[in-house]
Amino acid sequence: MPGRRPIDAMHTLPLRLNPGEDLRAALQAAVRARDQRAAFVIAGIGSLVDARLRLAAADDALVVPGPSEILTLSGSLGADHAHLHMSVSDAQGRVWGGHVLPGCRVRTTAEVLIALLPDWDFSRDPDAATGYLELVAKARGQ
Incomplete structure (x- = not known):
């Protein structure tokens, strides 16, 4: 149809992060290493130690001490930013959720699926x- 854009390409990138890696930094590095400027984290599972989250409207980090399980992970990644939300459960089964902050270290593994948006x-x-600071999404060439 005239005036309509064709469907944009999307490539998926499954990742496994190793013990000790910083979750947020590793995801940003994976996108940068592939020279991408737009991506979404579709899903993530795994385990962390001393998860660091920022709760809604809070200024300070909440540290979930000790081991925790990643229950959900999603968000957007750009060349110079990450906006990620995550829920984790602690060793007693309590669930915490919020913005992913630097310093969330992988305990045993993190398995993440990223959608790369090259257009x-x-x-x-x-x-x-x-x-x-809010997301601005622009088609390449605009």
């Missing part, structure tokens, strides 16, 4: 309505 660029710009 797009993601950036973050200030948004007057929210007061935060």
